[in-house]
Amino acid sequence: MTGVRLHPFTLLTIAAVLPALAWILPAPDGAAATLVVALVLTLTPGAKLTPGASPGNASLWSFPGWRPGLVRLRTAVVTAAPFWLFLLLLHDVPTTIAIGLRVTTMVATFVWLVAALDPARLVEAMVAAGWSASVAYLLAATFSAVPVLKARAQRIVEAQRCRGLSPRGGIPARLRALRALALPLVLSALHEVDERALALETRGLVPGIRRTPLAPPPDPAAERAARWALLLVCLVALVRRFIVQPFS
Amino acid sequence: MIAALRLEEVSFSYGSVPALERVSFSVAPGERVALLGRNGAGKSTVVRLIAGLQRPDEGTVWVGDWDTRDCVPEQLAWRVGSVFQHADQQLFARTVRDDVSFGPRALGVGEREVERRTDRALEDLDLTAHAGHHPYDLPPALRKLTALAGALASEPALLVLDEPTIGLDRTLRARVTRALLDRSAGSVALLVITHDLTFAAETLERGVVLDRGSLACDESLAALLGDVTRLEPLGLAPPPVAALSAALDLPGRPVRAADAAAALARVARGKPVP
Numbered sequence: 001m002t003g004v005r006l007h008p009f010t011l012l013t014i015a016a017v018l019p020a021l022a023w024i025l026p027a028p029d030g031a032a033a034t035l036v037v038a039l040v041l042t043l044t045p046g047a048k049l050t051p052g053a054s055p056g057n058a059s060l061w062s063f064p065g066w067r068p069g070l071v072r073l074r075t076a077v078v079t080a081a082p083f084w085l086f087l088l089l090l091h092d093v094p095t096t097i098a099i100g101l102r103v104t105t106m107v108a109t110f111v112w113l114v115a116a117l118d119p120a121r122l123v124e125a126m127v128a129a130g131w132s133a134s135v136a137y138l139l140a141a142t143f144s145a146v147p148v149l150k151a152r153a154q155r156i157v158e159a160q161r162c163r164g165l166s167p168r169g170g171i172p173a174r175l176r177a178l179r180a181l182a183l184p185l186v187l188s189a190l191h192e193v194d195e196r197a198l199a200l201e202t203r204g205l206v207p208g209i210r211r212t213p214l215a216p217p218p219d220p221a222a223e224r225a226a227r228w229a230l231l232l233v234c235l236v237a238l239v240r241r242f243i244v245q246p247f248s
Numbered sequence: 249m250i251a252a253l254r255l256e257e258v259s260f261s262y263g264s265v266p267a268l269e270r271v272s273f274s275v276a277p278g279e280r281v282a283l284l285g286r287n288g289a290g291k292s293t294v295v296r297l298i299a300g301l302q303r304p305d306e307g308t309v310w311v312g313d314w315d316t317r318d319c320v321p322e323q324l325a326w327r328v329g330s331v332f333q334h335a336d337q338q339l340f341a342r343t344v345r346d347d348v349s350f351g352p353r354a355l356g357v358g359e360r361e362v363e364r365r366t367d368r369a370l371e372d373l374d375l376t377a378h379a380g381h382h383p384y385d386l387p388p389a390l391r392k393l394t395a396l397a398g399a400l401a402s403e404p405a406l407l408v409l410d411e412p413t414i415g416l417d418r419t420l421r422a423r424v425t426r427a428l429l430d431r432s433a434g435s436v437a438l439l440v441i442t443h444d445l446t447f448a449a450e451t452l453e454r455g456v457v458l459d460r461g462s463l464a465c466d467e468s469l470a471a472l473l474g475d476v477t478r479l480e481p482l483g484l485a486p487p488p489v490a491a492l493s494a495a496l497d498l499p500g501r502p503v504r505a506a507d508a509a510a511a512l513a514r515v516a517r518g519k520p521v522p
Contacts, residue, residue, distance in 0.1 A: 152337060155332065155338075159335065159338040161325075162300075162328070162330040162332075163350060163398060163399075164351055184340040191384055
């Protein structure tokens with residue numbers, strides 16, 4: 001977010017409420033509305049550029065302030081596109097649109113969250129709120145792992161291509177290539193778990209020990225109220241959708 | 249004779265950030281070249297351009313008589329063996345032998361030839377005893393050697409190595425030096441990015457230095473490393489032997505340990521240096 005740094009819990013609340021509303025509100029209007037909000041969020045300038053992303057069409061990049069947002073928007077659209085294809089193969093057009101809008105909202109919201117949420121701030125906020133440091137780290141590590149794994153996957157693809165592996169061709173060839181591309185990613189990630197666990201222990205991240213946050217992110221009363229309001233909106237929508245007007 | 253590698257006025261930018269500007273140099277078959285420079289000088293970009301992972305904005309990168317602009321990385325793998333900094337992360341097969349043989353197999357080399365190349369690469373790096381081990385059961389240094397063996401097994405005309413000695417002890421570094429000298433004697437051209445100038449002095453013969461994306465110098469490595477005063481402005485620290493030679497003002501300013509020892513012995517005996 002530009003200038004304003006929302007509290008990590010606020011970011012998580014938005015990221016939870018938007019997809020929830022996408023599924024609760026009637027399609028296509030409700031899902032389309034949540035998707036618009038999610039896409040606007042991905043375009044919000046100021047968040048860091050997704051690691052591993054490379055500049056593409058020069059004309060799109062002529063206004064530097066929008067580059068990070070455009071990268072995120074492209075990531076969200078490219079990630080969601082295959083879902084639309086599968087849905088179209090399995091369902092009729094209205095169902096495809098209904099589910100597709102909801103899935104795209106989820107993808108766009110997650111892409112925005114990964115870019116906007118600083119894992120270190122999340123750990124600080126969770127510890128300040130009384131969570132155990134190990135639980136806080138577990139959640140934060142999940143978010144921080146996404147760009148790291150993405151960059152590593154890119155490196156592996158490039159390295160295997162430079163060893164002569166073609167990721168193109170028919171389905172059997174692609175499946176063979178998939179083994180050489182996916183296995184190193186999984187193996188190296190698993191291998192890293194041991195080293196990471198050891199590093200955390202040596203840095204004092206032991207379950208059961210209460211820690212004092214060094215610099216807890218500010219959490220103004222207005223933001224706390226906004227978080228509860230968002231959750232309330234979600235609850236009201238849920239009640240309205242399934243109890244008051246169950247088949248609207 | 250066609251150069252194994254030739255860069256002609258190559259420029260490249262990441263978006264609006266320039267990485268290389270009108271860089272030209274070539275590497276002859278069998279030549280051993282160190283690509284040097286401080287972090288961010290553009291060395292890794294040169295490797296990516298040679299491997300076909302990026303296309304130059306201007307200029308041409310020739311691998312033999314192939315313009316890399318017309319080739320995808322898997323085609324260039326016939327002529328270029330690339331080993332990147334995190335090469336140990338590319339391993340995936342159940343045994344070291346299977347992983348080393350992956351490159352030639354992916355290139356469609358016949359089974360008997362694959363076996364021969366694999367055996368040779370494993371022997372060159374003293375990995376034969378580990379051939380049946382799972383790569384992830386090996387320590388990181390040996391995994392790095394396994395990745396290098398994979399590049400050797402493809403038997404390319406040009407080997408491009410990005411920091412091949414990081415994390416290796418003296419013994420393993422000596423293995424790499426021996427294997428590279430052996431391949432070079434067989435006309436394989438070497439382009440090695442390294443900050444390990446001791447390894448460079450022992451293994452390589454020519455130094456190409458990049459500074460902020462431009463070619464800063466291209467000359468004999470012994471002459472470059474022997475002139476300690478020129479290294480610091482280029483972001484390079486002299487290897488200990490070169491620093492010692494300079495401090496003692498040894499005749500010829502040797503940069504290799506064996507040459508420095510010989511020069512010291514001559515000085516000690518009071519004999520004139522040839």
